[in-house]
Amino acid sequence: xxxxxxxxxxxxxxxxxxxxxxxxxxxxxxxxxxxxxxxxxxxxxxxxxxxxxxxxxxxxxxxxxxxxxxxxxxxxxxxxxxxxxxxxxxxxxxxxxxxxxxxxxxxxxxxxxxxxxxxxxxxxxxxxxxxxxxxxxxxxxxxxxxxxxxxxxxxxxxxxxxxxxxxxxxxxxxxxxxxxxxxxxxxxxxxxxxxxxxxxxxxxxxxxxxxxxxxxxxxxxxxxxxxxxx
Amino acid sequence: xxxxxxxxxxxxxxxxxxxxxxxxxxxxxxxxxxxxxxxxxxxxxxxxxxxxxxxxxxxxxxxxxxxxxxxxxxxxxxxxxxxxxxxxxxxxxxxxxxxxxxxxxxxxxxxxxxxxxxxxxxxxxxxxxxxxxxxxxxxxxxxxxxxxxxxxxxxxxxxxxxxxxxxxxxxxxxxxxxxxxxxxxxxxxxxxxxxxxxxxxxxxxxxxxxxxxxxxxxxxxxxx
Numbered sequence: 077x078x079x080x081x082x083x084x085x086x087x088x089x090x091x092x093x094x095x096x097x098x099x100x101x102x103x104x105x106x107x108x109x110x111x112x113x114x115x116x117x118x119x120x121x122x123x124x125x126x127x128x129x130x131x132x133x134x135x136x137x138x139x140x141x142x143x144x145x146x147x148x149x150x151x152x153x154x155x156x157x158x159x160x161x162x163x164x165x166x167x168x169x170x171x172x173x174x175x176x177x178x179x180x181x182x183x184x185x186x187x188x189x190x191x192x193x194x195x196x197x198x199x200x201x202x203x204x205x206x207x208x209x210x211x212x213x214x215x216x217x218x219x220x221x222x223x224x225x226x227x228x229x230x231x232x233x234x235x236x237x238x239x240x241x242x243x244x245x246x247x248x249x250x251x252x253x254x255x256x257x258x259x260x261x262x263x264x265x266x267x268x269x270x271x272x273x274x275x276x277x278x279x280x281x282x283x284x285x286x287x288x289x290x291x292x293x294x295x296x297x298x299x300x301x302x303x304x305x306x
Numbered sequence: 307x308x309x310x311x312x313x314x315x316x317x318x319x320x321x322x323x324x325x326x327x328x329x330x331x332x333x334x335x336x337x338x339x340x341x342x343x344x345x346x347x348x349x350x351x352x353x354x355x356x357x358x359x360x361x362x363x364x365x366x367x368x369x370x371x372x373x374x375x376x377x378x379x380x381x382x383x384x385x386x387x388x389x390x391x392x393x394x395x396x397x398x399x400x401x402x403x404x405x406x407x408x409x410x411x412x413x414x415x416x417x418x419x420x421x422x423x424x425x426x427x428x429x430x431x432x433x434x435x436x437x438x439x440x441x442x443x444x445x446x447x448x449x450x451x452x453x454x455x456x457x458x459x460x461x462x463x464x465x466x467x468x469x470x471x472x473x474x475x476x477x478x479x480x481x482x483x484x485x486x487x488x489x490x491x492x493x494x495x496x497x498x499x500x501x502x503x504x505x506x507x508x509x510x511x512x513x514x515x516x517x518x519x520x521x522x523x524x525x526x527x528x529x530x
Contacts, residue, residue, distance in 0.1 A: 103361040103379075104379060105379060105383060106361065106377045106379050134383060151437075152438055152439050152440070154437055155436060156433075156436075157417075157428065157429065157430040157436035166435070169435075178438050180438045180440070180443050181360060181439055181440040182405050182440065182442075183443070185398050186398065189398050200405065202405065202442045202443050204476075205474060206442065206474045207429075207474075208438070248394075249377050250363075250378050251359070251361050251363050251378060251394055252377040253394060253397075254362050254396060254397050254400075255396070257396050258397060299376070301376040303376065
């Protein structure tokens, strides 16, 4: 019998090694796998390359800065141009202790989609004529210039859903979907934190947001809510 | 810096109200973080405007005062209320909407706008940082781009420039600039001053704008 349910977040992370590349789903407070992030902090894994939309904005990822677990981060939003609050990540970044690759959000999700769908990258006009263009190839298609953006793939994806069954089928809730179903396609091992594990007949096949084939481990946790307003 | 004292100009709320006058029934609109989020408070009564949040929501109506639900937020992390016909979707669908030309209007904040419609709004050199978020995609993908910002910087220097000094968000994308002092169209021939704020003269606006403004034949005071 297929059974992807794991008892604890710590057990779900059992083979995460130093130097791993990890995608984290979520957008600010929505759909963020906070329990898996806290388990990663407890595990003390070092030299992580993190891939997430944001860090330091109600996402718990900032805790990975407490003991310098991050070597590099790929994100769309990490450093604020205004405002008084400063995240630990911003502090480390300003001291040159962590590398940051900033990516436009649409390019970010399409690079992950490419990585998960076996594509060689995406062509986009976003970023042309800006710093984002530096060092990248441009391609002309029928007279229009595009930037070539390469796929993103990871060793692990930590994602968050609302409900799951033992086959790994996932149902998302409201704006908790965001990057989770895309990241679920683009990593070698996909670990899903969910609020409820339900019987395998219970989920409506029409409502499955991520089919179980993409998911390796499921762990049920009490959700951790962190509020953050821009 | 101009010699004359700076006119008071509009509050943030009145800038948002003036931007809201550009929105029409049925339009799909994305509001950026900061001042633009206020625009949803000033919709013409009875008109159905569909707000998109790039985090994956279509059809939110405003900011919610109810108990916080971490999964019901806009792209600024604020709790939102949902209108009839609202939907949720993933980030790939969201940015297909934005990059595929399905958003009628984006309203974003600005640090600088050039007379060619170049936008700089993501990186502040004096703070040694900034973030891109959805700004570059929205600037490139929206059918019409409105920039809502203060007309001048903290030193009363112009934010509307011949060339942007700050790193660009996208070149040649801005259609309309709404500030606390003026409403300005970005046209192929240059900038056209269409409206001035109450108590503000065209000379006040020009004194705080680096490139030369052409005056619209219909130049008028904003109707607020």
